[in-house]
Amino acid sequence: MDGYCRCGCGGKTKIATCSDGLTKRGEYRKYIQGHSSRGRTVDDRFDSKVRQQPNGCHIWVASKDACGYGNFSTGTRWVRAHRFSYERAYGLVPSSLYVLHKCDTPACVNPEHLFVGTQADNMQDKIAKGRSSTGGWVLSLETRNKMSVAQLGNKKALGIKKSPELRARMSEAQALRRLKERMV
Ligand SMILES: [Zn+2]
Numbered sequence: 001m002d003g004y005c006r007c008g009c010g011g012k013t014k015i016a017t018c019s020d021g022l023t024k025r026g027e028y029r030k031y032i033q034g035h036s037s038r039g040r041t042v043d044d045r046f047d048s049k050v051r052q053q054p055n056g057c058h059i060w061v062a063s064k065d066a067c068g069y070g071n072f073s074t075g076t077r078w079v080r081a082h083r084f085s086y087e088r089a090y091g092l093v094p095s096s097l098y099v100l101h102k103c104d105t106p107a108c109v110n111p112e113h114l115f116v117g118t119q120a121d122n123m124q125d126k127i128a129k130g131r132s133s134t135g136g137w138v139l140s141l142e143t144r145n146k147m148s149v150a151q152l153g154n155k156k157a158l159g160i161k162k163s164p165e166l167r168a169r170m171s172e173a174q175a176l177r178r179l180k181e182r183m184v
């Protein structure tokens, strides 16, 4: 019934002074503030923060970190949303292993787009997708293939700040070699 909190507490709700996802301005709010998660399971709460995309990705629309990975509070602790989703579907993953994306979309929590890998897989995955170990975007593989080693040695262009130029050039050449080997 309009005007009463849907959690079943019997309390009356206020009229919304601005629209949000649940209520339009001028209508009664559906819940008293803080009551919308009462009585809901962890699964319900998780699923309410996900939007399915035509391309198959299930995008996390709640709290995200700087790299775009979703964060989810189970009620007792904060976890990575994609990891929670994977473990919910396939079972617990040892903390020494990483849950990685096949679709290269950090906000995606579709278990079918995720796989488990080691630290080494994680690093290789990031290099292959053109991301630095810090998660910041660097240059795409396509761009890097077009550049000469000398150009690649320009650490500024690569977003590498601390390593010496020579080291940057060598590790880039090595990474490219590894990538070419994998693509054969
Ligand atoms: Zn209530």
Ligand SMILES: [Zn+2]
Binding pocket: 056, 057, 058, 103, 104, 105, 108, 109, 110, 113
């Ligand atoms: Zn996806």
